[in-house]
Amino acid sequence: MTTENTLETVATVVAAHRHLPGALMPILHAVQDALGYIPATAVPSIAKALNLSTAEVHGVVTYYHHFRSQPAGQHVVQICRAEACQSMGAEQLWAHACVRLGLSGDHPGTTADGAVTLEPVYCLGLCSSSPAMVVDAKLHARMSIPKFDRLVAQARSAA
Numbered sequence: 001m002t003t004e005n006t007l008e009t010v011a012t013v014v015a016a017h018r019h020l021p022g023a024l025m026p027i028l029h030a031v032q033d034a035l036g037y038i039p040a041t042a043v044p045s046i047a048k049a050l051n052l053s054t055a056e057v058h059g060v061v062t063y064y065h066h067f068r069s070q071p072a073g074q075h076v077v078q079i080c081r082a083e084a085c086q087s088m089g090a091e092q093l094w095a096h097a098c099v100r101l102g103l104s105g106d107h108p109g110t111t112a113d114g115a116v117t118l119e120p121v122y123c124l125g126l127c128s129s130s131p132a133m134v135v136d137a138k139l140h141a142r143m144s145i146p147k148f149d150r151l152v153a154q155a156r157s158a159a
Contacts, residue, residue, distance in 0.1 A: 009034050010042040014049045037068040073110040073117040075155040078134040081120045084127035093131050096145045115156055
């Protein structure tokens with residue numbers, strides 16, 4: 001998508017949501033839904049439309065883990081790193097995922113081939129069935145390293 005098309009999409013989203021109280025969050029969610037991420041080129045126009053500084057909008061985008069500033073891979077894998085999941089092995093699962101996907105544990109992201117994006121999340125609401133993970137918006141409970149490998153392989157082969 002070209003920068004011009006991106007900005008047209010952002011303008012459409014802003015026009016549809018700017019009247020809402022606290023419109024910034026609905027706009028950011030809608031932009032990410034439409035584009036898959038919130039491009040840096042969108043921040044100034046969102047800020048101007050809401051009479052905010054670009055720093056305020058950028059701060060919200062970077063504060064919340066849900067928002068991406070880069071396009072995601074074909075498949076998005078989110079591993080819960082909250083306390084309940086940690087106590088059931090999520091940190092080992094996270095470490096394995098980083099190694100398996102060739103990503104840094106401190107700065108997860110997208111695999112070199114663009115197939116998989118790995119993201120941390122902090123509670124998926126499956127505490128009693130931890131560790132938990134999401135693959136392409138589908139929840140998975142009682143995760144293990146072999147189950148992770150199988151799910152990621154299935155996602156990659158489905159592409």
